[in-house]
């Protein structure tokens with residue numbers, strides 16, 4: 001479902017030109033569970049944004065579900081994201097003064113889903129990440145770091161995505177809560193969804209079936225691993 | 229140097245009343261190296277903010293270097309922070325459009341240090357966290373997550389603090405970079421500085437000499453540990 005061919009990304013700002021990806025090529029089939037690892041600054045989040053159609057490569061081709069994303073206009077890209085992708089950002093990207101509930105329904109707010117159905121799906125996602133119900137009316141800036149992270153994960157699930165891209169989804173979670181999040185991802189993968197997650201923790205990467213290592217904007221290793 | 233007596237913290241917002249700390253008591257001597265661990269939402273960051281004089285307890289007493297912080301006015305609290313505390317926030321709290329350099333000199337910008345000395349100290353701190361010099365002119369929102377984390381750590385060191393409070397300082401770092409940050413903290417501790425860090429990673433906590441565990445706003449364990 002994911003076909004990356006020779007992806008390059010150059011950020012070009014004042015005093016900030018960086019060759020973040022230098023020719024990255026790989027294919028991820030539907031239903032796979034892959035972990036991306038690598039040093040800080042090696043290009044993992046940059047790659048993830050391209051995979052999630054949130055950014056475009058400087059050169060190279062990216063095909064998602066057979067479609068070359070370079071041929072889609074902004075409207076079509078937004079539609080692809082809305083219907084098929086769930087994205088968990090490294091910095092969560094929640095609306096700080098909106099409530100947990102409001103944040104989680106955001107991706108399906110302007111779809112043809114009726115309000116009760118939206119709230120039901122948000123509640124289901126929040127329950128799946130084990131966020132205490134009394135926190136659902138807090139503003140997202142009235143939560144702990146790990147609670148915000150779980151809200152970000154719940155939000156990524158509410159549009160029923162076939163592709164889940166999670167950037168360091170357990171970075172702010174204690175080991176027990178992190179384990180339960182990985183069990184959730186395993187269940188979602190069993191349902192046939194494709195999961196790609198970035199992590200720096202070997203215990204988390206061990207739960208994936210394949211590890212892609214990135215170094216200085218290039219893939220240094222791409223291997224299937226035996227189940228932990 | 230840190231004396232916490234029966235600290236309680238109740239957040240009281242609309243629909244957001246939470247008893248985050250329920251009576252926390254402990255003492256940390258000058259020069260100690262302690263790790264705080266506990267489940268997501270258990271009160272760790274809340275406690276850290278009180279220790280760093282960024283927040284006040286609802287009830288209970290907090291003495292820093294012998295002074296009861298409840299008796300200090302806002303001006304005196306700011307002065308205590310500026311002269312003795314280095315704080316690394318869980319969400320970094322950098323100024324996104326300011327450069328790395330600008331962000332790191334912030335804590336000493338209005339002190340009697342001259343501009344070259346400020347820049348020298350910022351460069352020293354950035355070198356200590358191994359942030360590539362060509363990144364120093366990037367705006368902080370033009371960095372990877374782990375690079376932002378290292379800028380936040382560098383910023384916490386530039387005022388030469390005797391107390392360093394770090395909230396999940398390695399959460400976005402690969403294992404190798406995280407290890408080098410822990411070696412930096414060990415060196416700073418050897419220089420006599422007091423270090424308290426929050427972490428959910430056992431390998432990181434193992435580098436501290438004492439582990440304080442928090443659960444539901446109470447201390448569940450407080451023990452010295454043998455060196456790893």
Ligand SMILES: Nc1ncnc2c1ncn2[C@@H]1O[C@H](COP(=O)(O)OP(=O)(O)OP(=O)(O)O)[C@@H](O)[C@H]1O
Nearest residue numbers: 142144145146239246248268269270271272273274
């Ligand atoms: N501004 C606020 N208003 C209401 N409740 C809050 C506020 N900030 C934090 N809380 C609540 O206080 C409790 C403790 O939060 P705290 O941030 O101290 O947890 P933590 O141990 O640091 O968690 P984590 O490991 O997830 O970062 C949580 O249940 C949280 O929801």
Ligand SMILES: Nc1ncnc2c1ncn2[C@@H]1O[C@H](COP(=O)(O)OP(=O)(O)OP(=O)(O)O)[C@@H](O)[C@H]1O
Nearest residue numbers: 011018020040041042043044045046370372373374
């Ligand atoms: N807007 C930007 N402008 C210039 N350079 C950027 C920008 N965003 C990221 N970079 C640079 O691109 C490189 C790759 O960044 P990226 O965020 O993909 O790394 P990463 O592998 O996710 O790192 P981490 O593990 O620290 O999160 C880094 O060196 C970073 O400084």
Ligand SMILES: [Mg+2]
Nearest residue numbers: 045090372373
């Ligand atoms: Mg990243």
Ligand SMILES: [Mg+2]
Nearest residue numbers: 144145273318
């Ligand atoms: Mg916290």
